Amino acid sequence: xxxxxxxxxxxxxxxxxxxxxxxxxxxxxxxxxxxxxxxxxxxxxxxxxxxxxxxxxxxxxxxxxxxxxxxxxxxxxxxxxxxxxxxxxxxxxxxxxxxxxxxxxxxxxxxxxxxxxxxxxxxxxxxxxxxxxxxxxxxxxxxxxxxxxxxxxxxxxxxxxxxxxxxxxxxxxxxxxxxxxxxxxxxxxxxxxxxxxxxxxxxxxxxxxxxxxxxxxxxxxxxxxxxxxxxxxxxxxxxxxxxxxxxxxxxxxxxxxxxxxxxxxxxxxxxxxxxxxxxxxxxxxxxxxxxxxxxxxxxxxxxxxxxxxxxxxxxxxxxxxxxxxxxxxxxxxxxxxxxxxxxxxxxxxxxxxxxxxxxxxxxxxxxxxxxxxxxxxxxxxxxxxxxxxxxxxxxxxxxxxxxxxxxxxxxxxxxxxxxxxxxxxxxxxxxxxxxxxxxxxxxxxxxxxxxxxxxxxxxxxxxxxxxxxxxxxxxxxxxxxxxxxxxxxxxxxxxxxxxxxxxxxxxxxxxxxxxxxxxxxxxxxxxxxxxxxxxxxxxxxxxxxxxxxxxxxxxxxxxxxxxxxxxxxxxxxxxxxxxxxxxxxxxxxxxxxxxxxxxxxxxxxxxxxxxxxxxxxxxxxxxxxxxxxxxxxxxxxxxxxxxxxxxxxxxxxxxxxxxx
Amino acid sequence: xxxxxxxxxxxxxxxxxxxxxxxxxxxxxxxxxxxxxxxxxxxxxxxxxxxxxxxxxxxxxxxxxxxxxxxxxxxxxxxxxxxxxxxxxxxxxxxxxxxxxxxxxxxxxxxxxxxxxxxxxxxxxxxxxxxxxxxxxxxxxxxxxxxxxxxxxxxx
Numbered sequence: 001x002x003x004x005x006x007x008x009x010x011x012x013x014x015x016x017x018x019x020x021x022x023x024x025x026x027x028x029x030x031x032x033x034x035x036x037x038x039x040x041x042x043x044x045x046x047x048x049x050x051x052x053x054x055x056x057x058x059x060x061x062x063x064x065x066x067x068x069x070x071x072x073x074x075x076x077x078x079x080x081x082x083x084x085x086x087x088x089x090x091x092x093x094x095x096x097x098x099x100x101x102x103x104x105x106x107x108x109x110x111x112x113x114x115x116x117x118x119x120x121x122x123x124x125x126x127x128x129x130x131x132x133x134x135x136x137x138x139x140x141x142x143x144x145x146x147x148x149x150x151x152x153x154x155x156x157x158x159x160x161x162x163x164x165x166x167x168x169x170x171x172x173x174x175x176x177x178x179x180x181x182x183x184x185x186x187x188x189x190x191x192x193x194x195x196x197x198x199x200x201x202x203x204x205x206x207x208x209x210x211x212x213x214x215x216x217x218x219x220x221x222x223x224x225x226x227x228x229x230x231x232x233x234x235x236x237x238x239x240x241x242x243x244x245x246x247x248x249x250x251x252x253x254x255x256x257x258x259x260x261x262x263x264x265x266x267x268x269x270x271x272x273x274x275x276x277x278x279x280x281x282x283x284x285x286x287x288x289x290x291x292x293x294x295x296x297x298x299x300x301x302x303x304x305x306x307x308x309x310x311x312x313x314x315x316x317x318x319x320x321x322x323x324x325x326x327x328x329x330x331x332x333x334x335x336x337x338x339x340x341x342x343x344x345x346x347x348x349x350x351x352x353x354x355x356x357x358x359x360x361x362x363x364x365x366x367x368x369x370x371x372x373x374x375x376x377x378x379x380x381x382x383x384x385x386x387x388x389x390x391x392x393x394x395x396x397x398x399x400x401x402x403x404x405x406x407x408x409x410x411x412x413x414x415x416x417x418x419x420x421x422x423x424x425x426x427x428x429x430x431x432x433x434x435x436x437x438x439x440x441x442x443x444x445x446x447x448x449x450x451x452x453x454x455x456x457x458x459x460x461x462x463x464x465x466x467x468x469x470x471x472x473x474x475x476x477x478x479x480x481x482x483x484x485x486x487x488x489x490x491x492x493x494x495x496x497x498x499x500x501x502x503x504x505x506x507x508x509x510x511x512x513x514x515x516x517x518x519x520x521x522x523x524x525x526x527x528x529x530x531x532x533x534x535x536x537x538x539x540x541x542x543x544x545x546x547x548x549x550x551x552x553x554x555x556x557x558x559x560x561x562x563x564x565x566x567x568x569x570x571x572x573x574x575x576x577x578x579x580x581x582x583x584x585x586x587x588x589x590x591x592x593x594x595x596x597x598x599x600x601x602x603x604x605x606x607x608x609x610x611x612x613x614x615x616x617x618x619x620x621x622x623x624x625x626x627x628x629x630x631x632x633x634x635x636x637x638x639x640x641x642x643x644x645x646x647x648x649x650x651x652x653x654x655x656x657x658x659x660x
Numbered sequence: 661x662x663x664x665x666x667x668x669x670x671x672x673x674x675x676x677x678x679x680x681x682x683x684x685x686x687x688x689x690x691x692x693x694x695x696x697x698x699x700x701x702x703x704x705x706x707x708x709x710x711x712x713x714x715x716x717x718x719x720x721x722x723x724x725x726x727x728x729x730x731x732x733x734x735x736x737x738x739x740x741x742x743x744x745x746x747x748x749x750x751x752x753x754x755x756x757x758x759x760x761x762x763x764x765x766x767x768x769x770x771x772x773x774x775x776x777x778x779x780x781x782x783x784x785x786x787x788x789x790x791x792x793x794x795x796x797x798x799x800x801x802x803x804x805x806x807x808x809x810x811x812x813x814x815x816x
Contacts, residue, residue, distance in 0.1 A: 356777065371760070386758030608685055
């Protein structure tokens with residue numbers, strides 16, 4: 001019964017979304033305020049209905065209602081409760097429902113908190129958001145309905161893919177979707193601005209928080225996915241340049257670019273049409289991501305499903321939204337005159353360079369991702385584009401970003417002199433060179449990767465520190481420290497965002513340059529030495545988990561005779577799926593991770609054992625976390641609230657005028 | 661039902677490819693560390709043909725193991741790295757190369773990024789020059805009198 005109600009609510013939501021699209025649009029064209037105002041309740045009701053549907057599906061998963069096809073296929077009565085809940089989005093249909101829920105939630109957020117927006121703009125934004133809702137609701141209902149029943153329910157379900165039964169991956173999709181769909185807000189604002197034919201500093205100020213939120217969620221989502229791959233896939237890789245990963249990385253790069261170009265629109269009324277284009281492309285790449293993940297056209301490790309009708313439907317959605325927006329853009333972009341005047345060397349031009357590098361980097365990822373498909377279609381060549389391509393073709397651009405970032409971030413608006421900025425940054429530059437020399441010495445000159453990566457990372461971190469310190473002005477140390485604590489939160493957000501990127505650089509280059517790996521057969525009770533650590537395989541036992549059988553090894557690690565850690569790497573077998581997984585055991589440290597994997601028993605006795613020493617790995621996740629935290633800090637900046645408050649005052653002032 | 665089957669097939673493939681325990685087994689490792697290092701390097705550039713985007717060094721599929729052994733065999737026979745790769749490509753096609761060649765249409769793939777970058781720099785350069793010129797005199801510079809007044813205020 002609850003399931004049918006949920007199904008019904010979803011159908012109703014489609015109807016409401018249609019209303020939310022059409023009525024405010026007509027109202028905005030004709031200037032009918034009551035028609036425009038309908039957007040607000042429509043957005044709220046749509047969100048409520050989809051939330052009901054989502055709740056109903058979750059109820060079916062939690063109560064293990066195997067008469068529901070989706071539950072029977074993807075759940076199991078023995079599964080732990082956490083994974084019954086997260087199993088809702090561990091499959092194509094459920095994750096699509098989560099997607100439409102998030103589309104509607106963003107719409108509801110504009111309806112609730114967008115009181116400061118001009119009514120016409122708000123109506124148009126909600127109308128576009130309603131149209132996106134229509135597209136995905138109909139996709140969900142017509143091609144991937146989660147509420148289909150089975151005529152003969154099985155006694156038990158087929159279970160969730162064990163790889164997905166993991167806290168890291170359980171919460172990875174919601175964050176990613178919050179990011180992907182968050183970019184739909186920037187898109188809706190861009191299309192609304194194009195329809196209105198107007199874009200100004202206020203518009204940029206409204207778009208920025210949404211973009212920032214989307215970027216922050218994407219950062220967390222990508223970080224979670226990468227962390228999961230690191231500890232679950234059994235050899236400690238953190239990024240594979242897999243099509244699905246690339247699908248989330250491209251919108252992230254575009255969101256980062258949009259974030260920065262919107263600043264130029266807000267502060268300097270320039271780069272307007274470029275910012276609109278970025279907003280369109282950002283969401284466009286979110287849609288491409290959905291297409292890649294769900295159409296199966298580009299094969300990938302963790303694609304959801306491959307169904308041609310779904311692929312075609314998604315392609316149609318993509319073509320409609322991006323094509324429509326670009327047509328509108330072509331017709332209207334000329335009306336977006338730039339006003340700001342600035343020199344060749346200025347904060348503005350620094351941000352232009354940032355945007356070029358980010359956009360080209362995203363484009364390189366894109367062409368690498370679709371190239372196997374293009375080569376087969378047009379040149380009849382079956383080929384692969386793997387990590388080595390991306391490492392060679394993508395890295396120069398990201399290195400370019402790291403080189404210019406600290407300088408660009410400190411250039412003054414309008415017109416700058418390089419000498420002044422370089423002088424301030426001298427300590428950061430010296431530190432970077434010192435770190436490079438140290439890394440070269442430690443690595444005994446084996447490769448250039450570590451010195452260069454570490455130097456760039458420290459350059460970014462130190463540059464960010466110099467940047468915030470220079471904002472405290474001149475004068476005595478005490479006064480500057482006092483001012484430091486009173487700086488706007490956005491400045492701290494910037495410190496964390498830019499510094500966090502530097503920390504990620506340090507982590508990646510340390511790990512890639514200095515990883516030590518050892519593969520061997522170890523007998524129970526045997527000790528062996530890896531890079532100064534003494535590893536002992538103490539025992540291997542078979543244990544019973546809630547829905548798996550585990551082979552657990554107990555291994556002791558000592559250094560200089562002192563015990564550091566006892567690690568218990570596992571190999572699990574999930575009998576429902578007949579599928580094994582590895583659970584690496586990791587001793588995380590600031591300077592290195594010890595990463596142990598237990599393998600198969602060997603014919604001559606003993607076990608295959610893999611030991612990895614992975615320097616600086618924790619820095620990757622720490623950096624990602626710092627970046628996300630920077631996003632949150634900036635979001636909470638007073639100035640966004642002040643802008644909202646000022647608009648409210650203006651509105652109440654208007655109300656004070658006596659009616660005619 | 662066919663959609664369901666396809667889904668199951670996908671999942672099965674997914675399992676086959678991501679299934680853990682993996683990669684180089686102790687019995688495959690060559691005794692000569694220098695040769696083994698070369699073998700690892702080469703393996704990382706060769707794709708496991710039945711997997712999804714994994715190289716043979718990471719994959720635990722049987723064919724990946726066969727290829728790993730083949731690579732080591734060729735190395736022991738005294739082949740250079742280049743010869744080993746060519747030997748494998750000859751048998752499995754360029755599909756096995758993780759890093760695409762720069763031949764033929766692949767020039768597009770490799771050239772697209774740098775070309776776009778140069779183009780973007782050019783366009784941005786023109787745009788920036790236009791912005792720098794547009795009305796620079798009236799908005800930016802202070803007149804002589806204003807300069808004098810400013811100095812007065814600052815110094816006074």
